[in-house]
Amino acid sequence: MTSATPPLPVRRPPDPPPRPAPDRRSVLGLALGAGGSLLLSACGGVATTGAGGGGETLRWGWDLPSSWDPVFSSKGWDVHLLSLVYSGLTQLDAKGGAKPALASSWRYSHDGRRLTFTLRRGLRFADGTPVNAEAVKKSVERGKNHPKSLIASQLTSIDTVRAPDAHTVVLQLTEADYQLPALLAGKTGMVVSPTAFGKDEARLATRPVGHGPFRLVSYTQNSMASLRRDPGYWNAEHIAVERFEAYPKPDETTALAALQSGRLNVAQIPFSQVEAAREAGFTVQLIPSMVVRVLDVNTAMKPFDDPAVLKALKYAVDRQALLDSEQFGHGEVDHQPFPPGYTGFDPALGAVYRHDPERARALLREAGHHDGVEVTITTAQPQGAPEQLQAQLNRAGFRARIEVIPEARASQVVYVQHSRALYLDQFAGRESPVQAMQVLFGAEGLMNPSRRTTPELDAAVAAVRRTPLESPRYPEVLRAATAVAVRTMPNVFLYTVPRALARTSSVSAIPSLPVVQRFEGVTAG
Missing domain, CATH: 3.90.76.10 (Dipeptide-binding Protein; Domain 1)
Structure with a gap:
């Protein structure tokens, strides 16, 4: 649906009671979504201010939700805005x-x-x-x-x-x-x-009714969401921002301009603009996230139905070169689904598939592919990483071509129709590591294009589920499941994707949290 939904009437909650200043000791830093470039109108009596200006309004550019009803929300990143009202x-x-x-x-x-x-x-x-x-x-x-x-x-x-x-x-x-x-x-x-x-279930898609740090007071679909702090929230004493405005993300090239003009006071910026943002006087936080760049492989399709070809692929990829080119070195080479520092990350794996094009060539020859093997890299990204990946595979004995498909069709083509053998994607972790493994590796996993798994991995994941989170054994059991997944499943994990967060001087640091973003202790004025 592309037409704008009529805005909600503005409902002003009573002024909150006096509260103590937020505890700054716990304020670390978490990246926000991509910054928006829409000119803000005064909403609920809040005046727009310039870069570094005051006001108790946090102005954030992010993809507005597919639905404000969590039961029918279809996009993973919806969770960040839904967590404002639920x-x-x-x-x-x-x-x-x-x-x-x-x-x-x-x-x-x-x-x-x-x-x-x-x-x-x-x-x-x-x-x-x-x-x-x-x-x-x-x-x-x-x-x-x-x-x-x-x-x-x-x-x-x-x-x-x-x-x-x-x-x-x-x-x-x-x-x-x-x-x-x-x-x-x-x-x-x-x-x-x-x-x-x-009373009216359909209404929840645009008019959420939950218990959260904010209440939605007006919403125009695909345009703007305006929220006010809820003084009755269970943790209200740690919510300092009075008003929160969310906008669709703009083209990434306009993020700095949005900050400089005061349209936004927090913005996700591309890695290519990190130094420019610092030179412009903005504070830039490079925040580790749960997002990992990955090649998803369908082992039900040629040529990856041959285990030797799959193994050759894993050795053919130069992860560091891709990281340096795509993200200007911001992030870490990663051979597993979780980022370093997370409980599920297994340090013992090391560089389990270190870049070794000669070994890749040898594996292909041993499998009878003396003249190389054809492979298609499917991507929604027309330039950059796919081209570099193509060159790397060609140097390792593959004959690679690139197929670009619209991003809007990618999930249907790759994960529903299961019609592509190799797809360049990224994976964002889930609240539960077992949930993450089910999505990536389960026989019914959404991001498992071949819908195949192994009994060994099923047993390892089941052991994680049966182990209490507070058990001293839990980290060991979870890391063991990670090791099994990396060694037995076809996914080729590449590198972590931190979030580059630029903010004006009016906004304090934002808490560093692994998955769901919250705003305890944040001030915006």
């Missing part, structure tokens, strides 16, 4: 661990098949509905059972949901699953007002 039972800390949010605590039964959450008291959704156990029960059941739910596949381990009293939610599980506190920290666990989806 909360889950849990949230993630800076290391990816689960900590309390709407739930103040939780506990598992001895066999891991019952998970009990205790809710905070006195909270309400944006429509005034109490955030109680019955509301959480109905919201979880909707995500699990709605015939059109896009999160149902992540909730299959939940058998039943009970609300024995107003502040207790009990999840009865089909098997021991200790990943749920992490999984429920993201879009899968966002709690929606049952009054809202019971």
